[in-house]
Amino acid sequence: MIETFRTVDAAAEAAAFAIGRQLAEGLRTHGRASLVATGGRSPGPVFDRLLQVANVDWARVVVTLSDERCVAESDPASNAGLVRERLIKRTPAKAHLLLLWPEPPDVALQAIMPFDAVMLGMGEDGHIASLIPGDLGLAAAMDPASQRLTVSVPEGLGSPPLPRVSLTLAALLQSRAIFLLIAGETKREVIARAQDGADLPVAALISQARVPVRILWSPAREA
Numbered sequence: 001m002i003e004t005f006r007t008v009d010a011a012a013e014a015a016a017f018a019i020g021r022q023l024a025e026g027l028r029t030h031g032r033a034s035l036v037a038t039g040g041r042s043p044g045p046v047f048d049r050l051l052q053v054a055n056v057d058w059a060r061v062v063v064t065l066s067d068e069r070c071v072a073e074s075d076p077a078s079n080a081g082l083v084r085e086r087l088i089k090r091t092p093a094k095a096h097l098l099l100l101w102p103e104p105p106d107v108a109l110q111a112i113m114p115f116d117a118v119m120l121g122m123g124e125d126g127h128i129a130s131l132i133p134g135d136l137g138l139a140a141a142m143d144p145a146s147q148r149l150t151v152s153v154p155e156g157l158g159s160p161p162l163p164r165v166s167l168t169l170a171a172l173l174q175s176r177a178i179f180l181l182i183a184g185e186t187k188r189e190v191i192a193r194a195q196d197g198a199d200l201p202v203a204a205l206i207s208q209a210r211v212p213v214r215i216l217w218s219p220a221r222e223a
Helices: 008-030 044-050 079-086 106-111 185-195 201-207
Strands: 002-004 033-037 061-065 067-069 117-120 150-153 164-167 178-183 213-218
Touching: 008 033, 008 044, 008 117, 008 178, 008 213, 044 079, 061 079, 067 079, 178 185, 178 201, 185 201, 185 213, 201 213
Parallel strands: 002 213, 033 061, 033 117, 117 178, 178 213
Antiparallel strands: 067 164, 150 164
């Protein structure tokens, strides 16, 4: 289940090619495409390469986020700020960025579902998006049959420990393909625990059979 790459860059190249293919297929069959991007350190190299993928008319692509920290977009902790600077502003024809915060975007999210591609990272505690162990609302957010698309996550969880908004597991599974990018031995061990049945958010993602999940791993730690 884990695809191994020699370097982070090689994993990013493979992810960008596959995500670009998903977006191109969405454009071809539906006239529009949607991408769920992740924040943190994992996606930067993927964004760089995704911009070079042919056959993607970015003007017809909507990009949203797997989760967001409730801070101004100018704050370095903002996922929207990262995605806007690293991807949106650099697309040949600007893609549209659908924000998760400060306004609940559920109606707009429904309009772009199913997502053509979802990019996710994973924490060493097994969290995906901002579905974080220790959150009292985690069980509801992880319900694959939930009608909720987003949840609020209180401050004090995750790093940095800021209040957040996250897509639910049910929302993440409203997609055609999911790409989980991880690096380093510690995170590979977390995936192994999840595959063995550990009660972790990532385990629910990789054990379901509804949506194909590709796990792209490289041995180098994320920079």
